[in-house]
Amino acid sequence: METNQKKASVILSSYNAKDRLFLALSSYKHQDFPKEQFEVIVVDDGSKDETFKLIDQIDIDFSLKYIRHPNNLGRACARNSGIAEASGEVIIFSDSDMIAEPTFISKHVLHHEKNNEIFVGGSFWNKIDQRYNEQKGEYTPPITPEEIMHEKFFDASTKQPFAQHYERYLNQYGSNLNGFEFPWMYFIVMNCSVKSKHVKQIGLFDEQFQRRYGGEDEEMGYRLWKGGLKGIVDPSIKNHHQEHKRFGNQGSDSNQSINYIIQKHQDLNxxxxxxxxxxxxxxxxxxxxxxxxxxxxxxxxxxxxxxxxxxxxxxxxxxxxxxxxxxxxxxxxxxxxxxxxxxxxxxxxxxxxxxxxxxxxx
Known part of the structure; x- marks a missing residue:
């Protein structure tokens, strides 16, 4: 492996999420994977909250790349910018509001070392909701980087309401999803990975999704699966969501994305x-x-x-x-x-x- 090439590249897209991004990046200081073998790429998609100052000031001990879009171009564009700068053999997708457990990178990489023709989905349905005030839309008191050093922090997390949807089929078909025709539904960018070469073979995220909410990750998962990759799910790879206020009309955006996927592929699945x-x-x-x-x-x-x-x-x-x-x-x-x-x-x-x-x- 060349000295400038990493084993893994973690791509985080961020938009006006400076405080959450700070905790997300802090969690990569505690990874059990060798620091010299991974990089984290932050794509700042036109934030107005001075995210760039955080990047200048944060104390880290791993390779960090920062890409800034002058305007908000959407999640697909942001992640494609990250892919273009990634040197890792394995690309791991996360988000600016996700706090990774210490084994996050090592477990993703291990799956790809065992099998060359897969994409991997981890557990993206965990949430940190203790002390979260719905009315204020903030944690009281705020989460500190010191807290995420301790195992009890993650033990206190709970599951999102949609967890049952994903866990049911995992229980039915097992982690290899043998006999399941929709493994691509687990390719959710809050916690998934694929080898860089496979992304480049099937094409990057479809930027026609533009700024609509959701769908661009499942659509890529579908293309990866149709291209011959097997979907693997490992719920022990945990990423924890920092709860926050939701913005925009996500329901309407999601429906538009679904209709776009169907029109694009014209397939039964x-x-x-x-x-x-x-x-x-x-x-x-x-x-x-x-x-x-x-x-x-x-x-x-x-x-x-x-x-x-x-x-x-x-x-x-x-x-x-x-x-x-x-x-x-x-x-x-x-x-x-x-x-x-x-x-x-x-x-x-x-x-x-x-x-x-x-x-x-x-």
């Missing part, structure tokens, strides 16, 4: 994940596998996948008008009915075409 709401995610995974199995066994017509996609798109857009694809898909449904093992797929497709009623497994 993301539509099933984001827009088919009457089926449980475990069933969604099985149904996608059944669709591919029916195609491989040549039980259905050559246009089966495209006809399914057309129906998925109609459903996601709330369009009830039937098309020629509906006619041909119904013919394939009859073929599937003959093969009795496809009963769940038949029932699902029937419901997709004919009603919006909640689908239940019989």
């Amino acid at each position: 993301p539509i099933m994940y984001y827009h088919i709401h009457f089926v449980d995610l475990i069933e969604k995974s099985r149904l996608l596998q059944d669709i591919q199995r029916a195609i491989q066994e040549k039980v259905v017509s050559l246009s089966f996948e495209q006809n399914c996609l057309n129906e998925f798109l109609l459903y996601s857009q709330g369009i009830t008008t039937r098309t020629s694809s509906s006619y041909y898909l119904k013919k394939d449904i009859r073929r599937l009915q003959i093969k009795k093992q496809y009963r769940q797929l038949v029932f699902f497709l029937h419901q997709l075409i004919f009603s919006n009623k909640k689908w239940r497994r019989s």
